[in-house]
Amino acid sequence: xxxxxxxxxxxxxxxxxxxxxxxxxxxxxxxxxxxxxxxxxxxxxxxxxxxxxxxxxxxxxxxxxxxxxxxxxxxxxxxxxxxxxxxxxxxxxxxxxxxxxxxxxxxxxxxxxxxxxxxxxxxxxxxxxxxxxxxxxxxxxxxxxxxxxxxxxxxxxxxxxxxxxxxxxxxxxxxxxxxxxxxxxxxxxxxxxxxxxxxxxxxxxxxxxxxxxxxxxxxxxxxxxxxxxxxxxxxxxxxxxxxxxxxxxxxxxxxxxxxxxxxxxxxxxxxxxxxxxxxxxxxxxxxxxxxxxxxxxxxxxxxxxxxxxxxxxxxxxxxxxxxxxxxxxxxxxxxxxxxxxxxxxxxxxxxxxxxxxxxxxxxxxxxxxxxxxxxxxxxxxxxxxxxxxxxxxxxxxxxxxxxxxxxxxxxxxxxxxxxxxxxxxxxxxxxxxxxxxxxxxxxxxxxxxxxxxxxxxxxxxxxxxxxxxxxxxxxxxxxxxxxxxxxxxxxxxxxxxxxxxxxxxxxxxxxxxxxxxxxxxxxxxxxxxxxxxxxxxxxxxxxxxxxxxxxxxxxxxxxxxxxxxxxxxxxxxxxxxxxxxxxxxxxxxxxxxxxxxxxxxxxxxxxxxxxxxxxxxxxxxxxxxxxxxxxxxxxxxxxxxxxxxxxxxxxxxx
Amino acid sequence: xxxxxxxxxxxxxxxxxxxxxxxxxxxxxxxxxxxxxxxxxxxxxxxxxxxxxxxxxxxxxxxxxxxxxxxxxxxxxxxxxxxxxxxxxxxxxxxxxxxxxxxxxxxxxxxxxxxxxxxxxxxxxxxxxxxxxxxxxxxxxxxxxxxxxxxxxxxxxxxxxxxxxxxxxxxxxxxxxxxxxxxxxxxxxxxxxxxxxxxxxxxxxxxxxxxxxxxxxxxxxxxxxxxxxxxxxxxxxxxxxxxxxxxxxxxxxxxxxxxxxxxxxxxxxxxxxxxxxxxxxxxxxxxxxxxxxxxxxxxxxxxxxxxxxxxxxxxxxxxxxxxxxxxx
Numbered sequence: 016x017x018x019x020x021x022x023x024x025x026x027x028x029x030x031x032x033x034x035x036x037x038x039x040x041x042x043x044x045x046x047x048x049x050x051x052x053x054x055x056x057x058x059x060x061x062x063x064x065x066x067x068x069x070x071x072x073x074x075x076x077x078x079x080x081x082x083x084x085x086x087x088x089x090x091x092x093x094x095x096x097x098x099x100x101x102x103x104x105x106x107x108x109x110x111x112x113x114x115x116x117x118x119x120x121x122x123x124x125x126x127x128x129x130x131x132x133x134x135x136x137x138x139x140x141x142x143x144x145x146x147x148x149x150x151x152x153x154x155x156x157x158x159x160x161x162x163x164x165x166x167x168x169x170x171x172x173x174x175x176x177x178x179x180x181x182x183x184x185x186x187x188x189x190x191x192x193x194x195x196x197x198x199x200x201x202x203x204x205x206x207x208x209x210x211x212x213x214x215x216x217x218x219x220x221x222x223x224x225x226x227x228x229x230x231x232x233x234x235x236x237x238x239x240x241x242x243x244x245x246x247x248x249x250x251x252x253x254x255x256x257x258x259x260x261x262x263x264x265x266x267x268x269x270x271x272x273x274x275x276x277x278x279x280x281x282x283x284x285x286x287x288x289x290x291x292x293x294x295x296x297x298x299x300x301x302x303x304x305x306x307x308x309x310x311x312x313x314x315x316x317x318x319x320x321x322x323x324x325x326x327x328x329x330x331x332x333x334x335x336x337x338x339x340x341x342x343x344x345x346x347x348x349x350x351x352x353x354x355x356x357x358x359x360x361x362x363x364x365x366x367x368x369x370x371x372x373x374x375x376x377x378x379x380x381x382x383x384x385x386x387x388x389x390x391x392x393x394x395x396x397x398x399x400x401x402x403x404x405x406x407x408x409x410x411x412x413x414x415x416x417x418x419x420x421x422x423x424x425x426x427x428x429x430x431x432x433x434x435x436x437x438x439x440x441x442x443x444x445x446x447x448x449x450x451x452x453x454x455x456x457x458x459x460x461x462x463x464x465x466x467x468x469x470x471x472x473x474x475x476x477x478x479x480x481x482x483x484x485x486x487x488x489x490x491x492x493x494x495x496x497x498x499x500x501x502x503x504x505x506x507x508x509x510x511x512x513x514x515x516x517x518x519x520x521x522x523x524x525x526x527x528x529x530x531x532x533x534x535x536x537x538x539x540x541x542x543x544x545x546x547x548x549x550x551x552x553x554x555x556x557x558x559x560x561x562x563x564x565x566x567x568x569x570x571x572x573x574x575x576x577x578x579x580x581x582x583x584x585x586x587x588x589x590x591x592x593x594x595x596x597x598x599x600x601x602x603x604x605x606x607x608x609x610x611x612x613x614x615x616x617x618x619x620x621x622x623x624x625x626x627x628x629x630x631x632x633x634x635x636x637x638x639x640x641x642x643x644x645x646x647x648x649x650x651x652x653x654x655x656x657x658x659x660x661x662x663x664x665x666x667x668x669x
Numbered sequence: 670x671x672x673x674x675x676x677x678x679x680x681x682x683x684x685x686x687x688x689x690x691x692x693x694x695x696x697x698x699x700x701x702x703x704x705x706x707x708x709x710x711x712x713x714x715x716x717x718x719x720x721x722x723x724x725x726x727x728x729x730x731x732x733x734x735x736x737x738x739x740x741x742x743x744x745x746x747x748x749x750x751x752x753x754x755x756x757x758x759x760x761x762x763x764x765x766x767x768x769x770x771x772x773x774x775x776x777x778x779x780x781x782x783x784x785x786x787x788x789x790x791x792x793x794x795x796x797x798x799x800x801x802x803x804x805x806x807x808x809x810x811x812x813x814x815x816x817x818x819x820x821x822x823x824x825x826x827x828x829x830x831x832x833x834x835x836x837x838x839x840x841x842x843x844x845x846x847x848x849x850x851x852x853x854x855x856x857x858x859x860x861x862x863x864x865x866x867x868x869x870x871x872x873x874x875x876x877x878x879x880x881x882x883x884x885x886x887x888x889x890x891x892x893x894x895x896x897x898x899x900x901x902x903x904x905x906x907x908x909x910x911x912x913x914x915x916x917x918x919x920x921x922x923x924x925x926x927x928x929x930x931x932x933x934x935x936x937x938x939x940x941x942x943x944x945x946x947x948x949x950x951x952x953x954x955x956x957x958x959x960x961x962x963x964x965x966x967x968x969x970x971x972x973x974x975x976x977x978x979x980x981x982x983x984x985x986x987x988x989x990x991x992x993x994x995x996x997x
Contacts, residue, residue, distance in 0.1 A: 041695050447900035457699035485744040
């Protein structure tokens with residue numbers, strides 16, 4: 016057995032602890048059932064210790080109301096991305112892919128926001144906590160995605176890289192703005208408790224303009240330190256940064272930055288800020304002094320903030336390939352051997368090392384739902400960043416993850432529709448997975464059934480269409496909705512079932528003398544050919560219509576052909592023969608002589624084949640009635656024959 | 670990849686409590702209904718839609734513990750088969766909202782251990798394996814009639830499990846003209862007390878012939894499960910046995926009929942039950958050491974355990990409130 020990177024997770028079923036019992040289980044479409052049992056058939060003990068059946072669900076996130084929006088909207092982005100694939104060319108390709116990435120991220124943020132509101136508003140603190148933890152998971156996902164976007168999709172080069180990383184950090188540390196508002200809003204900002212804390216954070220985040228503004232307030236408030244504030248402010252103002260659109264090269268920037276760095280160093284050596292510990296500390300930070308930075312651990316809050324600040328003030332032109340070295344050392348320095356890295360830390364480290372597979376793998380292990388890895392991997396695949404790992408199913412990693420995600424969606428009574436599109440974009444196993452899953456969707460309403468059918472028909476999944484129509488036809492028959500049953504059998508192209516339903520129709524007619532669902536039968540069209548019995552049903556109705564419209568000769572020929580073509584069921588022959596009576600009793604001669612001979616032959620044929628064995632009771636009476644009618648028929652036929660011969664004779668004669 | 674929390678079907682409704690061992694529990698095709706069978710000779714059916722749990726039927730008819738239940742494909746209506754120690758196989762059907770016995774098969778001389786419905790494409794066919802060593806095949810021919818074919822001495826001492834191969838139409842998949850049934854090659858696997866797994870094939874004359882013998886276990890085979898088809902040209906069967914081993918058998922359909930076994934794992938105890946998920950990418954194994962373990966095949970063809978579903982070992986979580994915990 017191959018070794019897994021982590022121990023398989025154990026799901027505990029609360030129950031009796033006993034060494035003797037086992038669990039029996041079954042797979043549902045999207046979940047598992049377990050219950051305690053004893054497989055040993057000789058077991059005399061019949062009472063189970065734990066009398067319950069448990070349902071274990073894998074993708075419970077599917078049932079979350081708020082996450083549903085995430086699934087719905089990201090589905091739209093996903094499908095859009097697949098569709099524009101062909102159009103993504105040249106320079107604009109990267110920009111468009113970045114835009115898609117930002118779209119995904121904004122969806123995550125929207126979801127986070129909503130969940131945050133719910134968490135605050137929750138009356139039950141336990142539920143509030145639950146939602147809050149969900150918010151932090153989403154926040155972590157967005158953090159990771161954002162970093163991946165910078166490193167893998169934007170592929171920021173040295174110089175721009177740092178600016179993106181600064182944005183990244185700023186986006187995820189939100190307290191700064193509220194603190195800023197707090198302090199500025201107070202009467203004496205520079206005397207505010209958190210004044211220096213604020214200035215420090217602003218410097219740590221590279222927001223030097225704002226830091227300078229704060230310093231000028233301090234300068235106004237305490238003239239003794241005004242001079243120092245101004246000097247530091249100047250240093251802040253003059254720090255060389257790469258601004259977008261700036262034409263200077265990286266080397267030029269580096270040179271300027273070196274000069275500036277040396278100037279800061281000089282001030283420190285000259286003890287310019289010696290009388291203000293705060294200002295001196297700020298200067299050290301701006302020099303990228305590690306010890307000074309580490310003193311601000313609490314304000315930095317995490318090692319990646321520490322990393323970015325460190326880079327800002329010591330290696331602003333850092334190259335992407337060198338990132339991982341600084342990342343690892345930042346993590347080590349920040350944790351200081353006091354704690355070990357958490358899953359999130361490892362994921363970020365893997366990203367800094369540009370090890371995409373590792374990122375995806377770690378995320379798969381850490382997260383409870385395939386959503387994140389499936390969508391991110393798909394996007395990265397569009398960036399042509401994944402080599403195909405051939406998995407057992409013969410598909411690559413992108414497809415594997417999408418299949419897992421989509422399968423999870425099928426457990427949900429309405430989200431399954433999203434899953435369909437994901438399967439569509441999995442070229443290897445998408446179709447067969449869809450076939451297996453779509454048959455399992457409960458067809459609780461006609462509307463749902465039609466939806467499922469449409470999906471199958473659009474994809475030429477004829478087997479599934481047939482199977483679903485058969486199920487619906489069977490349901491309809493059980494509920495005596497014969498018309499519905501018939502139309503489903505026709506849609507399923509199921510001849511056997513169509514025959515069965517037609518028989519029911521005919522049986523009903525025998526009993527009640529009328530047809531239900533006339534509309535349907537009258538408008539069968541070519542579908543009539545599906546089965547002989549169905550054809551008979553359709554044609555028999557046509558006969559009725561002809562008679563109703565007084566198209567008597569047409570009716571007569573049709574009736575005759577129905578009898579001679581052998582498609583009429585035995586049980587119906589009597590009715591057909593008796594139907595001839597009214598036609599024979601019309602004033603005008605409807606049946607020709609030849610037709611009359613045919614009819615007579617049919618009659619004798621029928622009479623000779625009737626079972627001899629008689630059963631007493633009702634059937635006897637019925638048979639007597641039948642016999643009488645057949646006698647009448649013989650008489651009518653004979654009479655008609657006479658009339659027909661005369662008519663035809665006269666015509667010929669004249 | 671974590672599994673979500675195990676959620677409890679509520680014990681509020683007294684009818685829900687299972688006072689006897691449920692030997693088998695099966696979800697229907699859509700996951701909306703649940704059938705269980707137990708030592709108290711009953712077969713119970715529950716409606717489990719939308720997290721609800723309603724006892725729909727308590728079917729009595731067996732005279733001994735009922736070992737297994739199996740749902741037929743919904744296109745035939747709501748049909749359930751059950752088999753029991755009383756040597757009988759009963760087929761139950763829901764008619765006008767009530768469940769009734771629609772057929773009883775008494776052709777075995779000993780406990781019937783396993784029932785399995787064939788793929789719906791073949792029609793309504795049920796395979797039954799019995800301790801008398803025989804396997805019987807019941808085919809519904811219409812008008813309430815069932816035709817029986819029996820394979821005597823399929824396994825010496827007894828047959829413990831039967832499992833059908835997925836329906837695969839040989840040759841091209843052009844739409845058949847309506848009314849004509851495509852020529853399916855019907856196959857199923859059985860496991861028995863002779864430590865063997867046998868593959869059976871229906872010949873053109875309608876008789877069943879033993880096509881293959883798969884030997885690898887050193888003790889009674891307890892369960893076999895033929896994996897659903899995912900469109901690849903290989904067939905896969907999982908088997909588990911009294912000897913604690915679970916094997917995965919694969920056959921490359923294009924090259925012929927050789928089946929090669931791969932040992933999934935050797936457990937410390939009897940393994941009772943194996944089952945494939947719907948898309949055949951996860952195998953669940955139950956038995957030894959009181960766990961249900963889930964296995965997936967990894968990149969290089971090795972089978973990896975991805976999750977353990979374990980019973981609580983004394984650690985009681987807050988969600989278990991009442992429910993008598995009968996101490997053993």
